[in-house]
Amino acid sequence: xxxxxxxxxxxxxxxxxxxxxxxxxxxxxxxxxxxxxxxxxxxxxxxxxxxxxxxxxxxxxxxxxxxxxxxxxxxxxxxxxxxxxxxxxxxxxxxxxxxxxxxxxxxxxxxxxxxxxxxxxxxxxxxxxxxxxxxxxxxxxxxxxxxxxxxxxxxxxxxxxxxxxxxxxxxxxxxxxxxxxxxxxxxxxxxxxxxxxxxxxxxxxxxxxxxxxxxxxxxxxxxxxxxxxxxxxxxxxxxxxxxxxxxxxxxxxxxxxxxxxxxxxxxxxxxxxxxxxxxxxxxxxxxxxxxxxxxxxxxxxxxxxxxxxxxxxxxxxxxxxxxxxxxxxxxxxxxxxxxxxxxxx
Numbered sequence: 001x002x003x004x005x006x007x008x009x010x011x012x013x014x015x016x017x018x019x020x021x022x023x024x025x026x027x028x029x030x031x032x033x034x035x036x037x038x039x040x041x042x043x044x045x046x047x048x049x050x051x052x053x054x055x056x057x058x059x060x061x062x063x064x065x066x067x068x069x070x071x072x073x074x075x076x077x078x079x080x081x082x083x084x085x086x087x088x089x090x091x092x093x094x095x096x097x098x099x100x101x102x103x104x105x106x107x108x109x110x111x112x113x114x115x116x117x118x119x120x121x122x123x124x125x126x127x128x129x130x131x132x133x134x135x136x137x138x139x140x141x142x143x144x145x146x147x148x149x150x151x152x153x154x155x156x157x158x159x160x161x162x163x164x165x166x167x168x169x170x171x172x173x174x175x176x177x178x179x180x181x182x183x184x185x186x187x188x189x190x191x192x193x194x195x196x197x198x199x200x201x202x203x204x205x206x207x208x209x210x211x212x213x214x215x216x217x218x219x220x221x222x223x224x225x226x227x228x229x230x231x232x233x234x235x236x237x238x239x240x241x242x243x244x245x246x247x248x249x250x251x252x253x254x255x256x257x258x259x260x261x262x263x264x265x266x267x268x269x270x271x272x273x274x275x276x277x278x279x280x281x282x283x284x285x286x287x288x289x290x291x292x293x294x295x296x297x298x299x300x301x302x303x304x305x306x307x308x309x310x311x312x313x314x315x316x317x318x319x320x321x322x323x324x325x326x327x328x329x330x331x332x333x334x335x336x337x338x339x340x341x342x343x344x345x
Contacts, residue, residue, distance in 0.1 A: 010083045010324060013107070014317030015068065017100030018092025018120050019147075020045055020056045021310065022063040026075035026082075027317030031129055035074035036307070036314045039063045042187060049186050050176065057095035064103050071313070079111045086320030089117040089330075090340030091147070097336035105332055116320045117330040120311075121148055121342050122158060124277040126319035127304040127312075135302050140271045142262045144286070145278035146172035146189075149258075150342060151216050151265055154275075157322035160342055163265050164216025171254055172280045174220040178227050178250050182243050192247045193283050199248030201285075204230060206253040216265050223253050251285050259289045266299050275302040281309040 009029055016023040020041040026034040041059050045051045072078065087104030090097060101117075108115040125141050137157060143150040149166040169177070172189055179188025184195060206226050211217040227250050234241045266274045274294055280286065281303055294301035308315055337344075 010321055011077065011081060012084055012086050012116075012317040012320050012324065013068070013072070013079070013082045014086040014118075014313040014320055015064070015100045015104050016088045016123070016311055016313040016316045017060045017064065017096050018088045018090075019096055019311055020051045020059075021312070022060050022067050023311060023313035024064075024068040024071035025313035025317050026071055026077060027314055027321060030318050030321030031133065033130060033314050034077070035071045036312060037067050037071045037074065038312055039067050046186050049180060051093070053093045053095055056093060057099060060096055060099035064099060068103070068107070079107065079113075082111065082113055084108075084114040084116050084320065084324050085111070086116040086118050086316055086324075088120045088123060088316050089334055090337035091120055092336075092338060094336050094338040097338060101334060101336050105334060109332065114324070115330045115332075115334060116324050116328055117334050118316045118319045118323065119340060119342060119344075121150060122160070123315040123319045125152070125154055125160075125275070126322070127277050127308040127315040128275045128302050129318050130308055130314060131305060132302050135273065135275070138271065139273035139275055139302075140262065140266045140269070141275045141277060142258060143278045144171045144258060144276065144280035146170060146176065148278065149218050149220075151218075151262060152342065153269065153271070158319070158326065158328075162342060163269075164214060164218065164261060166218040166220060167211055168219055168221035169224055171218070171220055171258065172278070174224045174254065175280065177224055178247075181228055181231055182241070182246060184243070184247075189280055189283060192251055193285065195244050196248035196251045196285065197244075199242070199244030199246070201248040201252035203242070203245035204249040206230075206249055208253055208257055216261050218257055218261065220254065220257075223250070251283070255283070255285045255289045258286060259293050262290065263293045263297055263299065267297060272298070273300045273302065277304060277309065279310050282306045
């Protein structure tokens with residue numbers, strides 16, 4: 001993707017509603033955040049132990065107008081000053097995505113502004129551009145969240161080569177399931193990260209799965225099963241489970257798999273820059289493990305602030321900027337694509 005020259009400033013109003021955050025932001029020239037508004041539904045879904053799609057969709061409908069109005073207000077700008085309207089159109093929960101897409105199309109049509117649909121994972125990758133003005137493609141990026149675990153080469157803005165992905169559970173999904181099994185509740189990632197700080201990461205040596213013939217792929221289903229079997233065995237034999245040790249040992253196994261494959265890919269393919277993105281990129285053990293491994297191998301390591309790791313509209317606005325300046329536009333037939341693959345248009 002060649003970057004076209006832009007003479008005037010580009011202001012993007014971005015909307016994100018792919019899961020359980022209703023978010024809107026105004027982003028200037030792809031890297032300057034003028035506003036960032038997020039309405040999180042975590043407290044609501046915690047009651048059910050996970051995201052309930054129907055409830056998520058209803059909450060988006062209730063909050064989306066307020067969130068957009070607040071984003072424009074905080075940026076001290078009006079719709080007429082926007083260059084384009086951007087929205088996540090996949091992947092994600094179909095009902096949740098539809099709310100954002102319908103809203104973005106209505107606003108773009110009424111305000112006579114171009115519409116730019118953005119891939120959610122591309123947004124997560126782009127979160128790294130917000131705080132790192134020196135970061136430019138190409139580089140390797142690990143995207144880890146509740147629904148996705150991808151290892152990619154960012155060849156250019158909006159251009160990706162997928163090196164590896166999970167064959168079963170995503171890393172964040174495994175965190176949620178293990179957290180639920182030990183009684184920590186939802187959301188699992190932050191809760192395991194917190195508890196693991198008081199545990200021994202080598203108390204239990206859980207298996208590290210490798211996929212034969214695919215050195216950059218991941219598999220977390222076997223690890224999750226090993227943890228559940230450990231818990232069941234302890235219950236049957238009356239052994240006491242030390243939750244911090246269990247959490248630390250599980251987390252260590254996940255982090256080791258993520259770090260080793262990412263650094264291996266960067267080394268073998270000759271890239272000197274490595275970034276992480278997605279909700280699990282907030283994990284303190286992953287950040288520290290990746291930082292140490294990159295320092296050892298002489299690789300520059302990049303990661304977003306936690307506020308830009310979880311779902312937000314700033315990352316969508318950043319991705320949309322590079323799509324926009326390279327001519328990407330969507331029509332009024334833009335629809336939600338819940339299983340949208342990275343690289344698809």
